Amino acid sequence: MFSLYDQQKGKVDRIVRHEFETAQQLREHLLWQNIRLEKLSKELLEAWAKQVDLSCPVFNDTAFIRPDSSIGIFMDYRKNKFALGMQREGEDGAPLHRHNYFEMFYVYQGHCYSTIEGVEREFRAGDLCLYSLQAKHFCLLPSDDDVVFDFIIRRSAIDDAMLQMLSNSDVFSKFFIDSIRGEGRKTSMTFQVRGDNEISFYLLKMIITYFENPDGGGNLMRSLLACLFQELAGQYRQQADEQSSREQNGLSISNVIQYIEQNYQSATLQQTAQHFYYSPRGLSNYLQKYTGKKFSQIVQEIRLKKACNLLKDPNIPLDSIPAIVGYSDRHYLDKLFRQSYGVSLSKFRKGIASNLSEL
Secondary structure (H helix, E strand, C coil): CCCHHHHHHHHHHHHHHHHHHHHHHHHHHHCCCCCCCHHHHHHHHHHHHHHCCCCCCEEEEHCCCCCCCCEEEEEEEEHCCCCCCCCCCCCCCCCEEEECCEEEEEEEEEEEEEEEEEEEEEECCCEEEEEECCCCCEEEECCCEEEEEEEEEEECCCCCHHHCCCCCCCHHHHHHHHHCCCCCCCEEEEEECCCCCHHHHHHHHHHHHHHHHHCCCHHHHHHHHHHHHHHHHHHHHHHHHHHHHHEEEEEEEEHHHHHHHHHHCCCCCCCCHHHHHHHHHHHHHHCCCCCHHHHHHHHHHHHCCCCCCCCHCCCCCCCHHHHHCCCCCCHHHHHHHHHHHHHCCHHHHHHHHHHHCCC
């Protein structure tokens, strides 16, 4: 009796075999404007070169995804490299570039090399990497047997509905929001997917759904992606916990965050440090190391998330929300809310009411 994981793996293996068998046809389909690069005239190539920064061109999502889709999947392997003529196919890989979309690649079999912001790293089967819009990178597949699935995620996929689904996964919601605003310092996130678990289930399910549906899976793909991010966020937190616990004599970062969440209305750095027998400076450095944030930023994000939840209840007056989440001034909360979500408290609530009325 085959497990669900074995069944999914078998389906994806068949997809891989099919893509290998039709490599030449697929390559022709994916070439820029469906024209073989070698047939492009010198004039056309020169005109294109004038429109892009050849030192780091921006790849457009329209080359890889249906116009009516927000998520697409492209199977990348050496025989199907769509090199742009700036580097030799298969030997140097695609040139250093970035995208106007988010990209997540999953090494299905074999391995690959990726250079992100000048740092080269080897990725093996089961490794997963998510690029921001700002990530300058390239990927090299050294062997004909290497298979990488590229998940193309348009900006339009990261809408209010998706962010609502990711509201409990700060690590992803902040990554996407900061990148869209051009404020993100973190250009990539990496994960390991090994064996039969929830993460592999959603990855394989997305691949199967996309390749087996003529319309690319539609809304189901968005739901699967949100579930995948939830599971990855859990793994990310667990890894941070384990690392912090090893390095800090048993103190895990999740315990500190949980304490702040429980006391977010009045928590101070001094009080929190005393609770965990740290000095304020020591705790501040600890939080910065394992979350990349200052204590005040963590408290602010928790308060704003609580404000979002309160705004969903129309029976709670807007003027009451600041005091509930720990602020004395509604204007100040409005300012912080705008900076994080792009709208005021009242507009956010109206947006929720409008969405509900459409259901």
